[in-house]
Amino acid sequence: MIRIKVDERYAGTAKAEVLKAAVEATLKHEKAPADASLTVVVTDDDELRRMNEEYLGHNDVTDVLAFPDGDADPDSGVTYLGDVLIAFPRAAAQAEAAGHPVMEELQLLTVHGTLHLLEHDHYQPGEKTRMWAAQDAILTSLGVKARPAE
DSSP: OEEEEEOGGGTTTSOHHHHHHHHHHHHHHTTOOTTOEEEEEEEOHHHHHHHHHHHHOOOSOOSEEEEEEEEEOTTTOOEEEEEEEEEHHHHHHHHHHHTSOHHHHHHHHHHHHHHHHTTOOTTSTTHHHHHHHHHHHHHHHHTOOOOOOO
């Protein structure tokens, strides 16, 4: 099950069904189990700063955080991949700076975070090229022109 939770302040702009499609495209591209489960949360900068500090020890805002899980639900056996958190204000600022719609930035960040849940890690030597190629293919399949700043 794919859960998309959008803070009510951003619900008019951040379309849950579009983000769900981005997750589905990522899971399909990566050949993830069809019944895999995850949650995407679109929230504010303060929440990402808090989570970034609490779990990663960084006292700053970031655009997206991914918290991989990978455990199977004991009742259903479905694998819970984890959680992706996106800072809407940060995404909106990045979209404006890059000159593309905020929804495209949110799709980019959703794909990026989902790839992290699927064990992609662009901080590892040689992995960035592989992750960026997957991200590019998925975004292209969705018709999204937004790409990460290098």
